[in-house]
Amino acid sequence: MTKEILCAFGVDVDAVGGWLGSYGGEDSPCDISRGMFAGEVGSMRILELFERWGIKSTWFVPGHSLETFPKEMAAVAAAGHEIGMHGYSHENPIAMTPEQEEAVMDKSIQLIEDLCGRRPTGYVAPWWEFSHVTNELLLKKGIKYDHSLMHRDFTPYYVRVGDSWTKIDYSKKAEEWMKPLVRGEESDLIEIPCSWNLDDLPPMMFIKAAPNSHGFVNPRDLEQMWRDQFDWVYREMDYGVLTFTIHPDVSGKPHVLMMLERLYNHIISHPGVKFTTFDAIADDFAARSPRVK
Numbered sequence: 001m002t003k004e005i006l007c008a009f010g011v012d013v014d015a016v017g018g019w020l021g022s023y024g025g026e027d028s029p030c031d032i033s034r035g036m037f038a039g040e041v042g043s044m045r046i047l048e049l050f051e052r053w054g055i056k057s058t059w060f061v062p063g064h065s066l067e068t069f070p071k072e073m074a075a076v077a078a079a080g081h082e083i084g085m086h087g088y089s090h091e092n093p094i095a096m097t098p099e100q101e102e103a104v105m106d107k108s109i110q111l112i113e114d115l116c117g118r119r120p121t122g123y124v125a126p127w128w129e130f131s132h133v134t135n136e137l138l139l140k141k142g143i144k145y146d147h148s149l150m151h152r153d154f155t156p157y158y159v160r161v162g163d164s165w166t167k168i169d170y171s172k173k174a175e176e177w178m179k180p181l182v183r184g185e186e187s188d189l190i191e192i193p194c195s196w197n198l199d200d201l202p203p204m205m206f207i208k209a210a211p212n213s214h215g216f217v218n219p220r221d222l223e224q225m226w227r228d229q230f231d232w233v234y235r236e237m238d239y240g241v242l243t244f245t246i247h248p249d250v251s252g253k254p255h256v257l258m259m260l261e262r263l264y265n266h267i268i269s270h271p272g273v274k275f276t277t278f279d280a281i282a283d284d285f286a287a288r289s290p291r292v293k
């Protein structure tokens with residue numbers, strides 16, 4: 001059986017928005033300067049790396065980064081990479097009201113449309129926090145795929161909405177919480193699953209406000225973890241999707257860029273493997289597995 005292993009780099013340009021919305025650096029000029037590095041320097045190094053490899057990727061760009069780094073993000077779009085949504089200031093969708101979440105999506109769609117001449121088709125929730133209305137809002141806006149959930153690891157699927165579960169309340173009788181999760185209904189939204197184990201940020205970015213922050217992990221350890229996951233997928237699956245989440249804040253640094261070069265050379269040496277965009281992966285999945293209603 002021939003292998004069809006679709007790989008993709010998702011580049012989350014969190015930059016200053018990441019410090020405003022998620023990493024707790026909004027009052028630190030130093031942390032903000034790290035965000036400026038990501039937008040102005042790191043993103044351009046990654047763009048150049050993709051150019052050298054001759055691959056197309058998907059950049060999930062917060063509105064804040066689109067408006068703060070217009071020259072750099074225009075270069076990304078001009079090079080033919082896909083641009084997807086990733087909040088405005090990397091807001092936590094669970095902390096927002098549905099109205100706020102929709103306003104952020106509308107602004108994000110408009111900015112991407114202005115840059116690319118067409119609406120985005122994909123979304124990554126900041127911090128991968130998918131609210132109880134995210135699915136509904138994405139479908140309302142005509143978004144094809146999401147990349148924030150983890151029900152599977154290397155196989156896309158259709159997102160189910162309305163799952164409900166019972167939290168423990170120790171002030172009540174145990175019978176009140178001893179209930180299984182109840183599954184909701186499947187929707188048209190395609191999920192290209194994400195994974196903390198394929199994300200450069202938790203192990204490689206020092207975050208002062210995070211109690212368990214890393215930032216000093218040897219990239220060769222990360223390389224081994226990512227390579228083992230690819231090797232397993234390639235051995236065990238005929239069709240699989242492997243997506244790497246990288247951030248210019250992290251992967252724009254030399255030691256990580258060199259790790260990516262070694263990893264890419266290993267992966268691409270296997271027959272039947274191709275690097276493409278998330279949009280292409282979603283279309284391929286929809287053709288392969290039309291939704292049964």
Ligand SMILES: [Zn+2]
Pocket residue numbers: 012013014018086090126127
């Ligand atoms: Zn992000």
